[in-house]
Amino acid sequence: MTEAEAHMDFDLELEPEDLDEEAPEAKLGDPCLVVDDLHIVYRVIGARGKKAAGGAHITEVNEKQSFVRRLISSGRQHVGAVSEVHAVRGISFTVRHGESVGIVGVNGSGKSTLLRAIAGLMPAKSGSVHVSGEPSLLGVNAALMPQLSGERNIMIGGLALGLTPKQVEERFDDVVEFAGIGDFVYMPMRTYSSGMGARLRFAISSSAQPDILMIDEALATGDAAFKAKSKARIEQVRENAGTVFLVSHSISTIEAMCNRVLWIHQGQLVMDGPTHVVTEEYKEFVRAQRPAGKGPGKGPGKG
Amino acid sequence: MSNPTTDVAAPKSPPAKGGKKQPPPPIVPSTTSAERLALAQKYGLKPLNVRPALGEYIRDVARRWPFIRVMASSTAYAKNQNNYLGQLWAVLNPILNAAVYVLIFGIILGVSRGVENTVAFIVIGVFMFRFVEASVTGGAKSISGKSQLLRSLHFPRAVLPISSVLSQLATLIPAILVMCVIVLLSGFMADYSPERVTWWWLLLPAAVALLCLFNMGVAFIMARLVATTPDLDNVISFVMRLVMYASGVIFPVTNYVHQDLDLGGWRQTAVELLFDYQPVSVYLYLVRSTLMSEETIQPDGTMWIMGGVWAVLFFVIGFIVFWRAEERYGRD
Numbered sequence: 001m002t003e004a005e006a007h008m009d010f011d012l013e014l015e016p017e018d019l020d021e022e023a024p025e026a027k028l029g030d031p032c033l034v035v036d037d038l039h040i041v042y043r044v045i046g047a048r049g050k051k052a053a054g055g056a057h058i059t060e061v062n063e064k065q066s067f068v069r070r071l072i073s074s075g076r077q078h079v080g081a082v083s084e085v086h087a088v089r090g091i092s093f094t095v096r097h098g099e100s101v102g103i104v105g106v107n108g109s110g111k112s113t114l115l116r117a118i119a120g121l122m123p124a125k126s127g128s129v130h131v132s133g134e135p136s137l138l139g140v141n142a143a144l145m146p147q148l149s150g151e152r153n154i155m156i157g158g159l160a161l162g163l164t165p166k167q168v169e170e171r172f173d174d175v176v177e178f179a180g181i182g183d184f185v186y187m188p189m190r191t192y193s194s195g196m197g198a199r200l201r202f203a204i205s206s207s208a209q210p211d212i213l214m215i216d217e218a219l220a221t222g223d224a225a226f227k228a229k230s231k232a233r234i235e236q237v238r239e240n241a242g243t244v245f246l247v248s249h250s251i252s253t254i255e256a257m258c259n260r261v262l263w264i265h266q267g268q269l270v271m272d273g274p275t276h277v278v279t280e281e282y283k284e285f286v287r288a289q290r291p292a293g294k295g296p297g298k299g300p301g302k303g
Numbered sequence: 304m305s306n307p308t309t310d311v312a313a314p315k316s317p318p319a320k321g322g323k324k325q326p327p328p329p330i331v332p333s334t335t336s337a338e339r340l341a342l343a344q345k346y347g348l349k350p351l352n353v354r355p356a357l358g359e360y361i362r363d364v365a366r367r368w369p370f371i372r373v374m375a376s377s378t379a380y381a382k383n384q385n386n387y388l389g390q391l392w393a394v395l396n397p398i399l400n401a402a403v404y405v406l407i408f409g410i411i412l413g414v415s416r417g418v419e420n421t422v423a424f425i426v427i428g429v430f431m432f433r434f435v436e437a438s439v440t441g442g443a444k445s446i447s448g449k450s451q452l453l454r455s456l457h458f459p460r461a462v463l464p465i466s467s468v469l470s471q472l473a474t475l476i477p478a479i480l481v482m483c484v485i486v487l488l489s490g491f492m493a494d495y496s497p498e499r500v501t502w503w504w505l506l507l508p509a510a511v512a513l514l515c516l517f518n519m520g521v522a523f524i525m526a527r528l529v530a531t532t533p534d535l536d537n538v539i540s541f542v543m544r545l546v547m548y549a550s551g552v553i554f555p556v557t558n559y560v561h562q563d564l565d566l567g568g569w570r571q572t573a574v575e576l577l578f579d580y581q582p583v584s585v586y587l588y589l590v591r592s593t594l595m596s597e598e599t600i601q602p603d604g605t606m607w608i609m610g611g612v613w614a615v616l617f618f619v620i621g622f623i624v625f626w627r628a629e630e631r632y633g634r635d
Contacts, residue, residue: 034343036336045533092332092339120351121454123631129351130343134457142452147381156377159370160456188384268329285326 029097032243033118033135033212038127040088040110040117040267046081087113089267090127095260100244102258102275104251104282106289110267111247112216118245119214133211136161138234140205150176150185150192150200157204171207178233179203180226199226206233213237214245231257251279354630357623363459371462375469382474397478400433401426401485408553417558419496422489423595428552430482431590434475435518435583436543441467442522443539446530446632453633460632461625464522472515479511486594496596503593503602510589513614517582520617523625530632550583555599557584582613 087110095101103111116122118129119137143160144153154175158168176185179200181192189197215234234257238244248254254261254275261278263271271278334342343350355363364371383392404425418424445467446453446460453460483504490498529536551557560578565571578584589610592602 030346031342032346032348034339034348036339036343090329092334092336094334094339094342116454118351120457121633123352123633128340130340130348131351132346132348135351136457137455139455142449142455145377145381147384148377152377156373159367159373160458162458165369165373263326265326265329270327270329272330281327 029242031094032097032132033095034130035091035093035118036128036130038088038091038114038117038129039086039125040113040122041084041086041125042113042122044083044085087267088117091264091267091269092127093262093269093272095243097242099260100238100246100258102254102261103245103247103264104254104261104279105264106286109264111264114264115214115216115245115247119212131212134162135212135214136208136210137214137216138205139201139216141201144189144201144204146190147188149187150179150181150189153189153200154185154204157201158207161205161208163208168207175200175203175207178206178229195223195226202230202233206230206237209237209240212243212245214247216247217249251283255279352630354626357626360459360461360626360629364461364465367458367462370458371466371469374462374466376473378466378470379473393474393477394481397430397481400429401481404429404553417599418555419597420486420489420498420595422492422495423486423498424555424591424597425553426482426485426489427591427594428550428587430475430478431514431587432547432550432552432583433478434471434514435521435586436547437471437474438468438518438522439525439543440539441471442518443525443529443536445522446526447533447536450633460629461523461622464526464625465519468515468519468522471518472511475511479507483507483594498594498596501596506593506602507590510586510593510610513589513610514586516614516618517586520614520619520621523621524617527625527628531628546583549578550581550587551578552587558599580609582617585609585613 089110091114103115105111113122116137117124118131119135120129120131121137140157140160144157148156151172154172155165155168158171159165163171176182179185179196179202181196181200184192184196185200189200192200213234234244238257244257246254246257258275261271261273261275261282262269263278263282271281332339354360379393380390383390386392388395405422408421408425442464445463449463452463486498487500489495525535525539547553549556557575557578560575564574566574585606588600588603588606591597591600592606
């Protein structure tokens with residue numbers, strides 16, 4: 001067991017129930033999302049990027065070369081350290097109504113950042129994102145309060161998603177039933193088992209129906225029965241939304257749900273095309289990263 | 304070496320054992336930037352992450368009122384949910400607090416300094432000042448402490464400082480009831496003149512409302528400052544302590560300024576005006592003048608006007624200051 005294994009344990013999960021499925025064909029409409037030369041840089045306060053780091057996209061801010069600066073540089077690791085992570089480096093693409101787009105890439109390649117940026121949640125350093133309607137990320141976890149009852153949290157989560165109190169009340173029974181938590185809904189959320197919590201969070205998140213739906217690894221919650229249920233729910237949302245973005249480490253999930261795939265590597269778009277073309281290439285790349293003769297996801301070390 | 308992670312520790316991992324496939328080179332887009340922008344315009348797509356106009360922003364925030372209300376009450380409620388006594392702490396907490404201050408300053412040290420009813424004076428001062436302090440510290444963390452929320456949901460960010468101050472208001476309301484009871488009871492103490500419920504008590508909600516508005520303005524400003532410069536969070540507690548002593552929370556600092564300080568000429572006048580009319584002392588004066596029958600703290604029209612001016616001024620300026628960085632929150 002090495003630390004590197006943690007990095008390895010990721011991107012080629014195969015989920016048997018998804019294996020032979022293919023994304024339903026959908027008619028393509030007008031463009032509904034245009035991403036133009038998007039750059040996302042975020043500041044990390046309290047950390048200093050090492051120059052030797054393999055990812056060239058971490059840079060130090062305000063690096064000065066003066067003599068005095070170098071004298072005190074030994075202390076600077078701990079005082080006034082600011083790094084910038086250039087997570088997305090110039091990505092452009094256009095998406096039409098009715099497309100479901102999967103985003104693949106190894107850990108840390110910028111998938112989630114890109115998804116947050118096109119949902120309007122991460123301000124861009126340069127470039128722009130244009131959308132029709134309101135994009136929305138599936139996930140309200142951060143708004144919920146574990147000390148409070150599930151009932152209260154359904155209200156908080158629904159309002160956070162932009163529903164009106166009346167809409168939340170109308171959907172209340174539906175959410176409880178979908179989450180399958182019964183009377184536990186009146187107990188504080190911190191008392192839930194992790195599965196119950198995850199189910200309720202998913203049920204709340206998917207109670208709003210946005211124009212463009214963004215999903216970040218939301219499928220990997222709960223048992224097999226709930227997975228099937230949540231897939232059906234996403235399918236339903238997708239029909240209404242028209243456009244779906246999905247970030248997942250499960251290639252089979254992406255193959256089952258998407259008809260177009262973007263492959264992001266080190267913050268850049270390296271491949272963009274029909275699902276099978278891209279995923280075949282991507283799988284080959286990921287396999288090549290592993291030592292020969294080992295099963296998927298269980299390599300002893302990196303590279 | 305193609306290391307896909309941003310983890311600085313990763314390069315220590317062993318190098319590739321040959322035959323490693325490289326990812327394809329980055330795609331060069333087939334359209335130019337101008338073409339893409341024209342396409343976006345042709346289909347009427349709206350740019351994301353552009354700060355809405357002020358009027359539109361105010362409407363957005365107003366539309367989120369149910370969310371603000373529920374967030375505020377839930378946060379206040381959740382605070383006491385892990386105790387056996389539960390929501391009873393909303394009342395016990397202020398009582399204990401008042402007891403400590405009254406014991407130390409009112410009874411042991413006996414700081415009266417020309418105030419007849421020291422107990423009422425201190426209790427009102429401490430409770431109202433805690434509202435200001437909690438709003439400032441809560442407002443300061445309302446953006447910087449919520450980066451997860453900012454990165455997962457889309458809503459006008461002004462919702463967060465507003466609901467933070469309102470949750471403090473929700474905590475304050477039981478404390479105000481305790482405060483009123485203590486003021487009345489303090490009138491029965493040996494050498495104090497009796498306190499009575501007067502018509503002026505009806506103005507208490509107005510004074511609290513003005514203070515709340517002022518607090519929101521300060522919370523907006525602090526939220527933006529700390530979101531961009533987290534270090535300021537460390538300074539707040541010192542500044543608040545300074546404000547506490549300069550506002551006459553525990554003893555009437557204005558009496559010192561008027562009687563003991565002698566700078567002479569315009570300087571003396573300036574310092575007196577500053578101590579008399581700075582926002583926090585104005586609000587303390589307003590609340591005290593409505594509840595207490597103190598001769599030196601009588602209801603005063605100028606103070607009410609100042610209270611209104613400070614509230615509107617801080618709220619409007621704070622809101623605009625906050626709005627001007629709307630599209631940048633959540634970047635760090």
